[in-house]
Every structure is written in C-alpha cells, then in structure tokens.
Amino acid sequence: MQLSADHLCIDFPLSAMGHSTAFAPVPGAPPLGGRIHNARGHSFVRAIDDVSFSLGRGDRLALVGHNGSGKSTLLRVLAGIYFPTSGSVHSSGHVSGIFNMSLGFRQEASGYRNLVLKGLMAGRTRAQIEAALPEIAEFTGLGPYLDMPLQSYSQGMAMRLAFAATTAFSNDILVMDEWIGAGDAGFQEKIIGRMTDFLHASTIIVLASHSTSLLRRIANKAIWLEQGRVRMAGGIDVIDEYEASIMPRGPSPAIRRRVREGHGLWWLPSESGSEGPGHLLWNIADAPLDLQLFVIGPDGRRQPVRNVIDQAGAWTTADWVRPGMVFEVGSPKSEQPLARCAIP
Amino acid sequence: MPLWSNLALEDLRDRYRRTVLGLAWIIASFGLFVAVKVFVFGQLTNVSGKEFGVYVTLGFGLWTYINAMVVDACTAYMHSRPWILGTATPYPVFLLQAVFRNWLVFGMILVVMAIALYWKTTPWVPVCLTALPALLTYAVTSLWMAAILAPLCARYRDLFHAVQTSMRLIFFATPILWIPSTSGRLMLLAKLNPISHFVAIVRDPLMYDRFPADSWLVVLAINAVGLVAGIVVYATTRRRIAHWV
Numbered sequence: 001m002q003l004s005a006d007h008l009c010i011d012f013p014l015s016a017m018g019h020s021t022a023f024a025p026v027p028g029a030p031p032l033g034g035r036i037h038n039a040r041g042h043s044f045v046r047a048i049d050d051v052s053f054s055l056g057r058g059d060r061l062a063l064v065g066h067n068g069s070g071k072s073t074l075l076r077v078l079a080g081i082y083f084p085t086s087g088s089v090h091s092s093g094h095v096s097g098i099f100n101m102s103l104g105f106r107q108e109a110s111g112y113r114n115l116v117l118k119g120l121m122a123g124r125t126r127a128q129i130e131a132a133l134p135e136i137a138e139f140t141g142l143g144p145y146l147d148m149p150l151q152s153y154s155q156g157m158a159m160r161l162a163f164a165a166t167t168a169f170s171n172d173i174l175v176m177d178e179w180i181g182a183g184d185a186g187f188q189e190k191i192i193g194r195m196t197d198f199l200h201a202s203t204i205i206v207l208a209s210h211s212t213s214l215l216r217r218i219a220n221k222a223i224w225l226e227q228g229r230v231r232m233a234g235g236i237d238v239i240d241e242y243e244a245s246i247m248p249r250g251p252s253p254a255i256r257r258r259v260r261e262g263h264g265l266w267w268l269p270s271e272s273g274s275e276g277p278g279h280l281l282w283n284i285a286d287a288p289l290d291l292q293l294f295v296i297g298p299d300g301r302r303q304p305v306r307n308v309i310d311q312a313g314a315w316t317t318a319d320w321v322r323p324g325m326v327f328e329v330g331s332p333k334s335e336q337p338l339a340r341c342a343i344p
Numbered sequence: 345m346p347l348w349s350n351l352a353l354e355d356l357r358d359r360y361r362r363t364v365l366g367l368a369w370i371i372a373s374f375g376l377f378v379a380v381k382v383f384v385f386g387q388l389t390n391v392s393g394k395e396f397g398v399y400v401t402l403g404f405g406l407w408t409y410i411n412a413m414v415v416d417a418c419t420a421y422m423h424s425r426p427w428i429l430g431t432a433t434p435y436p437v438f439l440l441q442a443v444f445r446n447w448l449v450f451g452m453i454l455v456v457m458a459i460a461l462y463w464k465t466t467p468w469v470p471v472c473l474t475a476l477p478a479l480l481t482y483a484v485t486s487l488w489m490a491a492i493l494a495p496l497c498a499r500y501r502d503l504f505h506a507v508q509t510s511m512r513l514i515f516f517a518t519p520i521l522w523i524p525s526t527s528g529r530l531m532l533l534a535k536l537n538p539i540s541h542f543v544a545i546v547r548d549p550l551m552y553d554r555f556p557a558d559s560w561l562v563v564l565a566i567n568a569v570g571l572v573a574g575i576v577v578y579a580t581t582r583r584r585i586a587h588w589v
Contacts, residue, residue, distance in 0.1 A: 013587060076586075080432035083583040099430045106354055108361045117354065120347045121431060 001092045003078065003173050003204045004054035008087035010073055010228075011044035033068040034228040047073040049228040050087070055204050055221070062219035063208040064242040070228040071208035075099070075175045078206060096122065096170035098163075099177045105162065111146035111153070112137075115165050122169035132168055139190070140164045160187055167194055176207040192217055212239050231308055255314050259283050265329050265339035268314075280315045280327055284338050287311035288331045291338075296326040304332070317343075347433075348440035355445050370452045378404055378456075385521045394463050395551075401460035402547045403520035409450040410539060411511050413486045416442045418504040420494035425589040435582060439490040443483065454479075461550060469553045478545035481563055485542070488567075488574030495581035498588040514539060538566060 014036070034045040048070050055061055063071040076082045078089055079097030105114050115136060119129035137146055140160045142153075150158060167174070192214070209215055215222070215236075222238035224231045232238045258268065258281060265282040284291070291309050294302035305327070306315060321343060328337035345353075360366045381404065382397045389396055416423075420442040427433055497504040517537050524534040534540040541559035548556040581588075 013584075076429070081429060082586050095432070097431065106358060108358050109354065113354075117350060120350055121427075121433065123347075126345075 001057045001172060001204060002055065003059075003091045003095070003206070004052075004089070005074075005078070006052055006088050006090070008048055008051045008074075008077060008089065009046065009085045010048040010070075010077060010082055011085045012047050014043040014045060034070060047228050048077065048084075051223075051225075051228070051230055052087075053223060053230075053233065055206070057204070059221055060205040060207070060219045062215040062222040062236070062239060063206065063225060064210075064212065064215065064222060064239055065225035065231075066246075069225040071225055072099070072177050073228075074225065075177050075206060075208055078175050091173055093172050094123075095173045095175060096166070097175045097177075098166045098170070105150055105158065107151040108149050110149055111140075111142060111161055114150055114161065115146075118165040119169045122166075124169055129169075136164045136168045139168070139194075156187070163187075163191060163194075173204045174206070176205065188214075212243050215239055226308075255279055255281065259312050259314055265327065265341040267341055267343055269344075277317045277319075277321070278343075280317060280341065281313075282309075282329050282339060283312040284329060285311070287329075287338060288333075290331050290333065291329060292332055294328045294330065294337070296328065302328060348437045349444050351437070351441045352445035352448060355441070356448055367452065370449050371456055374405070374408060374453050374456055381521060389523065389526075391523065392465070395465050398460050398463055398465070398551060399523065399547070400521065402457055402550060403518075403543055405453045405457040406543050406546055407515065407518060407520050407539075408453055409446060409482065410542065411515070412449065413443070413446045413482075414489065414493070414511055415508055416446055417486065417490035417493040418497040418507050420490050421498045421585055421589050422494075422504075428586055428589050435578075435585060439487060439494060442490050442494075443486045446486065447483065464550070466551065466553050471549050471553055471555050474549045474555055475546045478549075478560075478563075481545070481567060482542070485563075485567055485570065488570045491574035491578040492570070495577060495585055495588070498585060499581070518543060538562060 012034070034047040034049070036043060036045055038044070051070075051074060053061070063074060065071050073082065075097065076099070077084055078091075079095050079099075080089075081097065106117065109117070112133070115133060116126075116129055119132070120126075124132075137143075140146070142157060142160060145153065145157065146161075150161070153161070205218070207215070207218065216239055219236055219239070221234070222236050222242075223233045224238050224242045232241055255268065260283065262281060262283050264284065265280065268279040268281050270278050280293070282293075291311060292304050293306040293309050293315060295305050297303050309315075309329070323343050326340065326342045328341075329339045330337040356367065360369060363369060365372060378397075378401050382393075382400050385400070386393055386396050391399070420438050421428060421435070424438045424441070427438070428435075493503075493507065497507070514537065517533055518539050519530070519534045520543070522530060524531045524540075541556075541562040544556045544559040545563055548554050548559070
C-alpha cells in the first residue's frame with residue numbers, strides 16, 4: 001500500500017485581479033496564501049508548489065502550516081478532487097477524503113437515511129450498508145436520535161454521525177481536514193481510538209489540523225507547508241518546529257525595530273531585570289534565498305538551527321544556548337558564513 | 345438503486361418534505377395551469393374545446409419538462425458544489441441526478457397527459473406509438489445538454505441567467521398556446537424553433553395520427569451534433585470544474 005506525490009503543483013486561476021498596490025507584505029507577519037504569478041495573460045495562485053513525498057503502510061502524515069499555506073488544497077489533490085497542474089499523485093487504492101462534516105447530509109432526512117446515502121456515496125452496495133449499520137449506530141451513541149431528522153441534532157451530534165459514517169465507509173487511504181478537534185472530550189477519545197484502529201488495520205492517513213497536540217498523538221510523520229511549499233518535512237519534530245515558530249513569544253516590535261537598524265549577526269541579551277531568554281538578531285543585505293542559521297557544534301562542524309530564514313530576523317534562543325557558543329548565518333551550499341556571532 | 349437515482353429521489357423528497365400534498369403538488373399545479381390556460385386561450389381559437397384542451401395539455405406538459413430540464417442542466421454542477429469540493433464522485437453522477445430528478449417529475453405529468461388523451465378526437469392507430477421513442481430522445485438530449493450547460497454555466501455565471509431568460513421568451517415562440525396552421529407567420533416561427541420539433545414528435549402522432557418525418561430529422565440531427573459536443577465539452581472541462589463551481 002502506498003500514497004505518494006511527485007513534484008506536485010496546483011495553480012488556481014484568478015479570474016479578477018484587483019489593484020495590486022495593497023500587496024506589500026507586513027514585516028514580521030507569516031506569509032499567507034500561495035504565490036501569485038502570471039502566465040499567458042492570466043493570473044494564477046500557486047497553491048501547491050513542487051511538493052513531493054511518499055507514504056507506506058501504516059504511515060500517518062500530519063500537515064501543519066499557517067492559514068492558506070496549502071494544507072487543504074494538498075489534501076483535496078490527494079483525494080482526487082483537484083487535478084494537478086503538473087506533477088502527479090500515485091496511490092495503490094481509492095483515497096477517501098473527510099473534508100466537510102455536513103457534506104452530503106440532508107438536514108430534513110433522518111440519521112439512518114443519511115447513513116445510507118453516505119454509504120452509497122462511498123460506493124458501497126445496499127447490502128454492505130445494511131450490514132454495517134448496527135455497528136455505526138453503536139459508535140455514534142445517538143440511539144433514538146437516528147430516527148429523527150438531522151436538523152434536530154446539535155452540531156456535535158451531527159459531527160458524531162459524520163465521523164462514524166465517513167470512517168465506516170472509508171477506504172484504506174484516508175485524508176482528513178481539520179475537524180477532528182470538534183466534538184466533546186469523550187468523543188475525541190473515541191476518534192483517537194478509531195484512528196488507532198486504523199493504525200492496526202495498517203492504513204495510510206494524511207491529516208491537517210491546527211491542534212498540534214492531537215496531531216502528535218496520531219501522526220508519525222509531518223510536513224510543514226508555507227506558501228504551498230514544503231518548509232520542513234520529517235518526523236513529528238517538524239510539529240515542534242512549527243509550534244515554536246508560531247509561539248506568541250516571537251520577536252516583539254522592539255526587537256524587530258532593532259533588526260531593521262542593525263547589520264550582520266549579533267546577540268541581544270534579555271532586558272535587564274527580566275528572566276527571559278536572549279535573542280540572536282540578523283540583518284544581511286543581498287543575502288541568497290537559501291539562508292540558514294547554524295550553530296558550531298563541539299566537534300567544530302556546523303549544525304542547522306533554522307532551515308529557512310529570511311534575510312532579516314530574530315531567533316529567541318532556546319534553553320540549550322550557553323555562553324561561548326558560536327552561531328553563523330550562511331547558505332548550506334557554501335562553507336563560508338555570511339555572518340558569525342559568539343554568545344558572550 | 346444507483347447513487348444518482350437515490351440523490352435525485354432525495355432532492356425531490358427534500359422539496360416536498362413536511363407538505364400535506366407532497367408530490368401531488370406537481371400534479372395539482374400542472375393541472376391548474378392547464379385549466380386556466382385552456383379557459384383563457386380557448387376563447388381566442390377556433391378549434392373545438394376538446395381538441396384545444398388535449399393540445400394544450402400535451403404541449404404544456406412537454407414544455408414543462410423541457411424548460412425545467414434546461415434550467416436544471418445549467419445548475420447540475422453548481423447545485424452539487426459541496427459534493428464536487430468534498431468528494432471524488434465522478435461528475436456524470438451529477439448530470440444523471442439532474443436528468444433523473446426531472447424525469448421523476450415528468451413521470452407524474454405524463455400521467456396527467458395520458459388521462460387527457462381520453463378526450464382524443466382522432467382514433468387510436470399504430471403511428472401513435474411513435475410518441476414513445478420520441479420520449480426516449482428527450483432523455484438522450486437532456487443528458488448531453490447537461491454535459492454542455494453544467495460546466496459552461498459554472499464557468500460563466502451570466503449564461504445561466506441568459507438561458508433562463510431565453511426559455512421564458514421561447515415559450516411564446518413555441519406552438520403550445522397557439523396552433524401553427526392558423527397563420528403563415530406562425531407556421532414559419534414553429535419551423536425555425538427547434539423546440540417546436542421536439543414537441544411535434546410526441547404531440548403530432550398522438551393528436552393527428554401523423555408521423556412528423558421532418559421534425560424527426562431535425563431532432564435526430566440536433567442529437568447527433570449535441571452528443572459529440574457534449575462529449576467534447578465534458579472531456580475538456582472535467583479537470584477544471586472543481587475550480588469553477
């Protein structure tokens with residue numbers, strides 16, 4: 001069993017481009033949305049840009065990233081909803097997507113009728129659906145409500161129905177978007193339990209969520225998307241990196257001002273009187289695009305601390321930083337650093 | 345039952361759920377429309393009340409299907425936007441769903457039309473049966489028309505309103521409330537309007553025991569071109585529909 005993407009790109013046509021004067025990026029803000037480019041007189045948003053990965057039996061991939069970073073689009077390509085502009089998706093079987101919990105649900109029809117429709121939608125026969133119904137009914141815990149119209153359900157109850165139906169009729173490869181965070185605590189445990197069942201059934205799961213704690217419990221691989229590109233890929237440590245980048249204790253306006261005023265790579269100790277960590281600041285003119293922040297290890301070799309950095313920025317030093325450590329900013333292609341700084 | 349028929353059935357159930365009359369509303373509203381039309385426009389014609397009643401019932405029944413089908417064909421994809429963006433369901437499901445939904449309604453109207461034939465003024469002869477294959481061409485035409493209109497209307501939203509508006513105008517240009525043989529100009533109008541040929545291949549054999557060969561030629565020619573166009577439009581737009589809806 002496998003699911004892989006090979007140099008996947010997706011362009012969304014922009015039918016109407018407004019005045020482009022408002023596009024100046026806000027300094028320090030995370031990049032939102034895909035890059036806008038023009039071809040053949042039309043404007044496109046590149047929602048997914050050269051994404052490749054390969055998943056095998058039992059892999060559970062977490063997608064993290066800011067709003068508009070391409071997570072949902074990537075999931076929809078994997079599920080066969082969007083066709084790739086270039087590149088390709090290969091899967092060994094049918095991919096089921098769970099995107100919208102109200103999808104395919106008729107507000108006026110009963111819970112049971114909705115379950116049957118959902119099963120038909122997933123390509124099951126009537127007999128298969130009838131056989132699966134008792135188990136689904138038990139999993140939802142909705143009891144007599146299954147005979148009532150869906151509009152009498154609370155949102156959480158509708159979600160229970162949706163999750164139970166979708167996973168019961170899903171195939172071996174499952175992509176899920178965002179909504180596992182919904183529902184009450186008891187049902188969330190059921191969801192994670194069912195995910196674990198999937199793991200034993202050696203399925204492949206790809207899921208996107210902003211709930212990093214849930215992702216950590218389910219995933220064994222992670223991809224961090226930014227502007228449709230893979231910013232970082234690997235194990236669940238990618239989730240830690242992403243979380244660190246969105247922490248509210250990021251560079252304060254005062255630090256960003258200092259970044260703009262300075263030049264090179266320099267150390268800014270925490271303000272006198274406060275116990276917080278210090279900052280490494282850098283501002284390098286005419287820097288190449290593949291800038292990285294390195295630390296010189298005890299063996300004299302450099303190790304990347306930040307894989308992708310802008311030409312000007314700040315890093316709130318981690319707990320392991322000690323006086324005497326040496327940091328460098330440079331390109332991974334060149335041994336020669338662009339700037340260097342030792343912690344005093 | 346396949347998925348598309350279940351979806352179509354559910355669409356209809358949704359439309360009439362929690363009403364007392366339910367699907368009988370289709371028959372009731374059609375019957376009332378025909379009654380008023382026969383009462384008003386019957387005064388303006390010189391044919392017998394019986395004949396005009398059958399003429400209007402058949403013509404308006406067919407028109408009701410054609411009009412609803414053309415308008416529904418435009419929204420077949422737009423109407424299913426959440427499905428298209430949420431599942432990888434093959435797109436023909438949505439086209440078949442729209443066609444079948446209209447046939448379910450048409451089926452009930454056909455019952456009323458069949459009852460009206462009790463007052464048929466001419467004898468029953470074998471040629472009357474050619475109305476059945478004529479109804480079959482309606483199903484074929486509906487399918488390729490949905491394959492053309494659904495993606496184009498999703499891409500160019502003005503088209504839907506243009507189609508809706510033109511259908512309202514075409515109603516008056518189609519021999520339903522008037523009879524072509526009454527004036528030369530009306531005869532020409534009926535000849536130029538393709539929908540009047542679609543009406544004729546069902547209505548003429550039933551009303552006048554006549555096989556309208558020229559109308560059949562027009563309908564078959566339109567279907568031949570339309571089938572090819574339908575396949576071409578479907579194949580070329582398929583990959584971009586998710587971006588348009």
